[in-house]
């Protein structure tokens with residue numbers, strides 16, 4: 001197999017000094033006394049990327065992703081190990097596209113054309129394509145130091161793809177662009193760059209699912225996973241969740257974070273409504289198992305919650321609402337419209353409730369689920385007893401099907417006849 005990138009036992013050590021003066025003391029010390037300690041930004045990293053594949057590198061902040069990419073692109077020299085890169089490489093690293101901030105967009109395009117050694121005819125042709133793809137209007141004639149980060153990303157990406165790279169490396173740079181531009185770039189990378197080896201660092205799991213053949217997960221400078229995309233995302237999400245959980249529960253002795261994660265207690269201050277009936281804790285499962293970091297159309301989502309009733313009631317209503325990140329309610333339902341019979345509670349005390357739904361074909365993105373208890377007979381006019389706003393953050397993916405709008409409504413039958 002032919003490889004574009006081969007990384008073998010690569011380690012990057014930074015020397016950390018407690019005080020700036022220590023650096024000087026170390027230099028002049030006659031006995032070569034060390035005033036620093038070694039910090040391993042990456043440690044013993046090895047992998048090989050076959051030509052034309054797209055790999056994603058996942059890991060929480062500080063895990064070593066950027067350091068690794070900088071070493072592959074040659075911006076940074078590794079302390080130990082070997083890196084082989086075969087082919088012309090273009091990279092967008094943390095918004096550093098090699099642009100001169102004082103130059104205009106056009107001048108920076110000219111600069112890139114010179115760096116990549118295009119002759120005048122080819123450079124002029126590329127320039128037109130870059131301007132068209134970047135689509136930043138008259139800003140192209142302004143110095144790039146006046147650009148918003150989104151405009152910068154537009155120009156940087158347009159240049160990177162138009163220098164016909166064999167290898168394209170993108171470190172989060174696209175996340176600052178607007179959503180339509182991100183989509184345009186993702187589609188371009190997926191459809192027009194099949195022969196190009198691509199590495200991306202992204203926190204957008206949908207982009208990763210849509211594009212990556214393989215995933216590397218890094219933690220504390222080491223690779224902890226190399227393998228298929230969905231397994232990698234699952235591993236990464238677990239790391240992220242356990243971190244959030246460890247922060248919010250740092251005073252407690254957590255022995256098994258996965259089972260502890262299942263059941264989440266609610267502080268009363270987070271509840272809205274009349275609160276005669278309150279949700280004390282909740283848990284959610286996908287297909288009967290702990291949430292792995294994503295959900296797909298057809299998966300069974302079980303929302304179970306323990307509630308406390310301060311009195312009996314003959315007509316309780318339970319429901320959920322699912323909002324996108326802009327606050328638009330996308331899907332939702334309650335028991336009065338779904339099940340049609342009011343829910344009765346005969347005495348004061350604790351109850352366990354369980355609600356199940358099949359996840360629909362929605363646009364792949366993050367959704368926030370609100371749980372609620374109402375009391376009354378009418379689907380709109382009832383007392384809100386308990387309102388638990390945006391309590392579950394769930395990420396929908398759609399690796400096997402294109403979602404055409406916010407919600408796909410499958411066509412159930414189609415017929416064509418000659419008339």
Ligand SMILES: Nc1ncnc2c1ncn2[C@@H]1O[C@H](COP(=O)(O)OP(=O)(O)OP(=O)(O)O)[C@@H](O)[C@H]1O
Pocket residue numbers: 014015039040041059060061062063064065066067068
């Ligand atoms: N010049 C430096 N000197 C000392 N330590 C550094 C230096 N550059 C990076 N580090 C440290 O190396 C570690 C890895 O950093 P790196 O930027 O590669 O992580 P990352 O996974 O890309 O994080 P992020 O997602 O926040 O960009 C971090 O702990 C960082 O503080």
